[in-house]
Amino acid sequence: MRVRRKQARPAELLEAALDLFIAKGYAATKVEAVAARAGVSKGTLFLYFPSKADLFNAVVRENIGIRFQQWNQEFETFQGSTAEMLRYSYCSWWEHIGSTRASGITKLMLCEASNFPEIAQFYQQEVSEPGHALMRRILQRGMDSGEFRPVDLDHAVYAVISPFLFLTLSQHASLACIPASLTVSPQLYLENQVNMLLHGLLAS
Template identity: 60%
Template sequence: MPLSELAPEEDRAPRRGRRKEARPGELLDAALDLFVEKGFAATRAEEVAARAGVSKGTLFLYFPSKEELFKAVVRENISGRFAEWEEEFKSFEGSTADMVRYCMRVWWERIGSTPASGITKLIISEARNFPDIAAFYQQEVIRPANQLIRRILQRGVERGEFRPLDIEYAVFSIVAPMVFLIMTKHSLGACVPQEYPLDPQRYIDAQLETLLQGLCVRPAAGGRP
């Protein structure tokens, strides 16, 4: 159950009528915005509470520390989606190339194009200074994401759709372009020439074309394998 549904009934009144309390979902929304805007180190608990319109004491009733608040934000917006994605891929009936296309496009739609993608930039920027939250992100996001991509690639190899691959490293061929897209989005496009702003859909389609042309099995010259 999403954390936004855990609030008591009295907290579910229209927002204007209840400024002394806030349900967890409002606190998580405020925390996500601030973590993305300011980073982990610079975000203060009282700022999150103020943006949600409650006291710091109310915030700590739900989340006893900034670290626990950050973990809840990650679970609500990113890692909590893996069960849903697992079910989608289990029931996927198309080719593995289509599954890779679906994976990258849906990731952008559900995570990359939303404020939640800023969490990745935060982790890249601050992991060295906050090893505990980096380890948490590794366990909750990076590891399950890589496992899911690994299974997709393995499916393609086993079905004869992809050539034999070094699966462990081929995973990064899918992950790296998406990380670049996130960093471009949240770093004011520093890596992209100003004369042509990066269009996310065109970028993903171009990456898919390059990636899949390198993965798909092609008949050898003369029709021999």
């Protein structure tokens, strides 16, 4: 039992850290609070994660970063059209990130990145750059096959990912993004976004 408990500690610490980072933000989260929430001492936390930045980076990698390797592998053997691939990427992002607590990490970065360049740089390397590369790969596939018209990839990629950012903000700051009288269905919103995007990308 002692061995199982020791192996469980990093995962428990990451779960506790995710909850507190999302609830309080990076600056306000204290490592003592993370340790207490996980039921261990601060010293035990530092055995696994030497600093708060290391802890946060592990949370980012565990909840978002690991997804990109999986998605790239899936697209290696994807048999459908590029339009279908784009639809799948939207649905998969919502299933694995957008609808989960992990979406709060992106909101945190949007709010606090300028104050913490070290974690911002890590987020760029683990999330932003792989995400952009993946979307560029999808768009390039569509252009190479003649399914999509030629576009400027450096800018078109932002048209693809901007719905993700809107949904992330609406999840965690709904009153600032959506009128109180309106209920937004994330699935219908993403379906509409990808339909509008495809009608602008598909070759005549």
